[in-house]
Amino acid sequence: MIEVLNVSKKYGNFLALQDVTFTINNGELVGYVGLNGAGKTTTIEIIAGVSFPSSGDVIIDGHSITKEKKEASKRVSWVPELPIFEQDAKALDYFIYLAGYYGIEKEEAKKKAEELFSSFGLLGREKDKLKNYSQGMKKRFVLAVSLLSDPNNFIFDEVLNGLDPQGIMFFRDLAIKLKREKKAILFSSHILSEVESIADRVIFIHKGKIIRQMAMDEIRKFFSSNTFRVTLGRVDNNVIKIAEKYGNPTLQGNTIVIENFNGNITGLSSDLSEYNIIEMSRLEGNLEEVFFKLIGDQK
Ligand SMILES: Nc1ncnc2c1ncn2[C@@H]1O[C@H](COP(=O)(O)OP(=O)(O)OP(=O)(O)O)[C@@H](O)[C@H]1O
Numbered sequence: 001m002i003e004v005l006n007v008s009k010k011y012g013n014f015l016a017l018q019d020v021t022f023t024i025n026n027g028e029l030v031g032y033v034g035l036n037g038a039g040k041t042t043t044i045e046i047i048a049g050v051s052f053p054s055s056g057d058v059i060i061d062g063h064s065i066t067k068e069k070k071e072a073s074k075r076v077s078w079v080p081e082l083p084i085f086e087q088d089a090k091a092l093d094y095f096i097y098l099a100g101y102y103g104i105e106k107e108e109a110k111k112k113a114e115e116l117f118s119s120f121g122l123l124g125r126e127k128d129k130l131k132n133y134s135q136g137m138k139k140r141f142v143l144a145v146s147l148l149s150d151p152n153n154f155i156f157d158e159v160l161n162g163l164d165p166q167g168i169m170f171f172r173d174l175a176i177k178l179k180r181e182k183k184a185i186l187f188s189s190h191i192l193s194e195v196e197s198i199a200d201r202v203i204f205i206h207k208g209k210i211i212r213q214m215a216m217d218e219i220r221k222f223f224s225s226n227t228f229r230v231t232l233g234r235v236d237n238n239v240i241k242i243a244e245k246y247g248n249p250t251l252q253g254n255t256i257v258i259e260n261f262n263g264n265i266t267g268l269s270s271d272l273s274e275y276n277i278i279e280m281s282r283l284e285g286n287l288e289e290v291f292f293k294l295i296g297d298q299k
């Protein structure tokens, strides 16, 4: 379990994080989203223990990152946004070297490498220098490294960046597997459609503040109750007038989108019947819409 408690972070006079508080429970997969510069990486680096909060604390499985850094850090695996490693090192050599940090013997590390390089699609590339890996291969490599120590908590920063569709599918499967193993997982991403398909919950950060946390069910329902779409075979000047009885309509091509829908569906369909209704549906909310609505409300 990861508990972020009232974390603030100042860079000089600039307040990059302000009173950030959230919890990632065991068995929970949580997306962390926000615009560029919102504070995601700053938060993640503080959880990882590589950056120190100006105030507040992070508790990992009961251990404080500020007071018991070693105990806390070993319970969390971090995949950084921009992995930095020995570019001249060969992948397998470097993997074994990093395994040493976790107290894993060379022979065991080799076995782990074989297993992880294979499942991450890097088989046959073990002897390549990391600098000759493609961006996605580097990402796969750091993901493999993050699994070396089998901790209970994972933080992935922009982990989907640079991954091809197969890599993304692999991450999705991995995340689901980790979740089943009751790990606590936080991942930041700008690919909202992926966040939507993987996460159980989303934390929204804007200008260094957590503006909202929502379960995925809540996100899907967010817009679904009051926006209605009707696609018609033909339209004329009258359709908007008719639709105005039912809410706030706008016409997009042959489709009327009625926000704040407050009438009854049977009435609407009979009023529009002469326009040949092709399709009628209540709009399901998606993460992108919710994101822009929440960000828009902040201005
Ligand atoms: N070392 C630093 N010194 C000064 N300012 C910093 C430093 N690191 C980050 N910042 C600032 O803190 C804010 C948050 O940055 P952060 O990297 O956490 O954003 P982010 O949400 O990860 O953005 P992105 O989506 O672009 O990765 C930004 O305004 C950034 O310029």
Ligand SMILES: [Mg+2]
Pocket (backbone or CB within 6 Å): 040, 041, 042, 081
């Ligand atoms: Mg970032």
